[in-house]
Amino acid sequence: MKINKLIIDAARDSIFLMIITDKDIYNISHKNSKTNYEKMTVLINDFLKSKNLNINDISLIYVNRGPGSFAGIRNSLSIVKAIHLIKKIDYFCYSFEDFKDEKNLKYENIPILCDKFKVKKNLIKPIYLS
Numbered sequence: 001m002k003i004n005k006l007i008i009d010a011a012r013d014s015i016f017l018m019i020i021t022d023k024d025i026y027n028i029s030h031k032n033s034k035t036n037y038e039k040m041t042v043l044i045n046d047f048l049k050s051k052n053l054n055i056n057d058i059s060l061i062y063v064n065r066g067p068g069s070f071a072g073i074r075n076s077l078s079i080v081k082a083i084h085l086i087k088k089i090d091y092f093c094y095s096f097e098d099f100k101d102e103k104n105l106k107y108e109n110i111p112i113l114c115d116k117f118k119v120k121k122n123l124i125k126p127i128y129l130s
Helices: 034-038 040-050 070-087 107-116
Strands: 004-009 014-020 025-031 058-064 090-094
Touching: 004 040, 004 070, 004 107, 014 040, 014 107, 025 040, 034 040, 034 070, 040 070, 058 070, 058 107, 070 090, 090 107
Parallel strands: 004 058, 058 090
Antiparallel strands: 004 014, 014 025
16 A cells, blocks of 8 residues: 655745655645645645546655644644645644754654654644744
8 A cells, every 4th residue: 555645844034845745756845824724635636646646546644743833833733733624634734943963853754753752643833943
């Protein structure tokens, strides 16, 4: 069974999306803006479609819970929660603070780091910057 993973990070300076398949890793970023937050589902679907995938091809989602942009975190967490409710795709809400002692901190390592640091599945605890 293919396990395709989607990483979403809207807490930082840009909206960052990554797809990890068995064979390839793809990523794209978009400007952090109110317009892009409002159309984040479109950005995700367009990115998936550009790689001949759709949301049904995704097995796991990893979303940055902060610290960072309130609007970016709120929108990305809401979208992931909705996908989970409708499609039953499990998700992990990570924070780079969870991995602060890790030397090889790259987006493509997020799934492995979530396992290593025992990040709980389907649990949201956002960290907003004031």
